[in-house]
Amino acid sequence: MAENFDVIVIGSGPGGYVCAIRAAQLGFKVACVEKRATLGGTCLNIGCIPSKALLQSSETYHQTVHGLKDHGINVGEVKFDLARMQARKGEVVSANTKGIEFLFKKNKVTWLKGAAKFTSSTEIDVAGKAYTAKHFVIATGSDSVPLKGVEVDEKRIVTSTGALELDKVPGRLVVIGGGVIGLELGSVWRRLGAEVTVVEFLDRITPGLDGEISKVFQQTLTKQGFTFKLGYKVTGAKTSDKGVTLSIEPAKGGAAETLEADVVLLAIGRYAYTAGLNLAAAGVETDERGRVKTGAHYETNVPGIYAIGDVIVGPMLAHKAEEEGVALAERLAGQAGHVNYGAIPGVVYTWPEVASVGATEEELKAQGIQYVVGKFPFMANGRARAMGETEGFVKVLAEKGTDKLLGAHIIGPDAGTLIAELTTALEFGASAEDVARVCHAHPTLSEAVKEAALAADGRALHI
Ligand code: FAD
Numbered sequence: 001m002a003e004n005f006d007v008i009v010i011g012s013g014p015g016g017y018v019c020a021i022r023a024a025q026l027g028f029k030v031a032c033v034e035k036r037a038t039l040g041g042t043c044l045n046i047g048c049i050p051s052k053a054l055l056q057s058s059e060t061y062h063q064t065v066h067g068l069k070d071h072g073i074n075v076g077e078v079k080f081d082l083a084r085m086q087a088r089k090g091e092v093v094s095a096n097t098k099g100i101e102f103l104f105k106k107n108k109v110t111w112l113k114g115a116a117k118f119t120s121s122t123e124i125d126v127a128g129k130a131y132t133a134k135h136f137v138i139a140t141g142s143d144s145v146p147l148k149g150v151e152v153d154e155k156r157i158v159t160s161t162g163a164l165e166l167d168k169v170p171g172r173l174v175v176i177g178g179g180v181i182g183l184e185l186g187s188v189w190r191r192l193g194a195e196v197t198v199v200e201f202l203d204r205i206t207p208g209l210d211g212e213i214s215k216v217f218q219q220t221l222t223k224q225g226f227t228f229k230l231g232y233k234v235t236g237a238k239t240s241d242k243g244v245t246l247s248i249e250p251a252k253g254g255a256a257e258t259l260e261a262d263v264v265l266l267a268i269g270r271y272a273y274t275a276g277l278n279l280a281a282a283g284v285e286t287d288e289r290g291r292v293k294t295g296a297h298y299e300t301n302v303p304g305i306y307a308i309g310d311v312i313v314g315p316m317l318a319h320k321a322e323e324e325g326v327a328l329a330e331r332l333a334g335q336a337g338h339v340n341y342g343a344i345p346g347v348v349y350t351w352p353e354v355a356s357v358g359a360t361e362e363e364l365k366a367q368g369i370q371y372v373v374g375k376f377p378f379m380a381n382g383r384a385r386a387m388g389e390t391e392g393f394v395k396v397l398a399e400k401g402t403d404k405l406l407g408a409h410i411i412g413p414d415a416g417t418l419i420a421e422l423t424t425a426l427e428f429g430a431s432a433e434d435v436a437r438v439c440h441a442h443p444t445l446s447e448a449v450k451e452a453a454l455a456a457d458g459r460a461l462h463i
């Protein structure tokens with residue numbers, strides 16, 4: 001006889017584990033299936049957390065070597081120990097994944113170990129045992145997009161997973177794809193001494209970001225030693241004992257070239273992952289990009305089966321998946337769970353950081369919306385000067401006439417933390433003036449947010 005639960009969540013990433021915990025809080029009998037040896041999904045095991053651990057270690061090293069002299073601090077020879085850095089990363093990951101195990105126990109969520117496979121629309125198989133549930137939630141996440149002619153071996157040609165595990169700093173790292181993964185992990189290895197070349201198909205990096213921010217971001221990374229080959233496509237890769245020879249050519253036509261690398265990082269996006277789930281047995285439909293098709297409340301075309309996170313449409317971000325997990329659990333309990341897709345922040349954890357929420361200038365132009373821009377540079381912010389972190393600026397976009405906040409974009413120190421205030425403002429339907437009239441502590445970086453909001457009305461005080 002099949003064991004029965006109220007809710008079975010398939011996948012324990014930020015979408016799945018949060019949905020499971022919230023459903024358990026609401027009184028459901030919940031199980032979460034995970035085939036990986038540890039909980040937490042891509043994010044905790046091979047994504048957000050290990051990448052931020054290495055970003056932190058490499059930034060600390062870089063700051064020690066390059067940033068201390070100006071503060072009057074002289075240090076002797078500074079060396080890094082990559083094995084220790086990697087071990088620390090492992091400890092950070094393990095603390096987080098064990099934390100989810102603890103939370104499952106605390107909330108009485110049963111972890112079903114193994115890969116889930118639908119055997120019908122009302123039953124799954126996990127490790128040879130049958131399970132039924134009133135509600136199934138597909139939260140199986142995503143995987144790296146492959147590229148024809150560039151065979152990943154996770155040693156010489158790596159995805160983000162291999163790039164997080166390198167035991168030696170590559171002399172020459174070539175990154176295919178000028179997106180978030182390429183620039184974050186490129187930064188890790190650049191700071192530790194690698195020559196980093198980014199080959200990007202488009203004529204700009206980070207295509208989803210506000211164009212002006214992207215441009216400044218590229219200039220900043222170039223100053224840090226990145227080389228960019230924009231408007232190029234990779235046509236093949238040959239691996240030998242010595243390294244990799246990449247064949248590239250201009251995307252719009254032109255002479256082919258080669259690039260030599262010790263390691264190649266393939267980071268051209270991620271795709272919805274449903275392999276092995278046997279969606280056909282359940283009759284669950286996917287779209288042209290393999291994402292599980294869902295309605296407004298995460299329901300699939302099959303009653304009782306839902307989907308959330310990277311496996312459905314929308315930005316592939318951990319916090320987006322989490323919000324969907326909570327909203328769905330609350331809906332299943334008859335509550336009014338809801339996600340505001342207009343106010344989901346995005347952060348690139350390079351240094352300086354890049355953060356954004358809401359519309360970009362390009363999006364507003366395309367929609368024919370009239371807007372005003374308020375900008376304030378960190379160069380004019382007292383705290384940023386004291387920190388020696390004056391690169392970048394805050395930019396707010398507000399509707400012309402109503403002053404309603406439509407978007408905000410920051411490149412600068414701690415941009416990822418600063419964006420929270422503007423996300424809250426956007427969520428509450430605030431105007432730029434609302435933000436400008438809030439008292440901000442002095443001296444803080446957040447005063448640059450206030451000043452940018454003031455600048456939207458032409459009345460910034462400190463510039
Ligand atoms: P996932 O986290 O992918 O979890 C899905 C889980 O389902 C996996 O553990 C998988 O093993 C399991 N699974 C799949 N099929 C089955 C099956 N049949 N049976 C049982 N289990 C199954 N996002 C951010 O917001 N901030 C960041 O800083 C950030 N950094 C990132 C860095 C990297 C290098 C990468 C690769 C991603 C990063 N992301 C970041 C994206 C983030 O990791 C994802 O958006 C997030 O993990 C999606 O959560 P999810 O729950 O939808 O799926």
Ligand code: NAI
Binds near residue numbers: 179207267317348
């Ligand atoms: P991405 O979508 O951010 O960037 C991929 C880049 O590759 C784009 O600029 C695209 O134009 C380019 N590209 C596509 N095909 C190409 C080709 N054949 N040759 C050269 N360039 C090509 O994808 P990425 O960096 O792989 O990250 C995947 C996702 O993971 C992100 O979209 C994001 O959702 C998530 N992520 C989030 C992070 C964060 O929030 N800080 C960190 C890392 C990942």
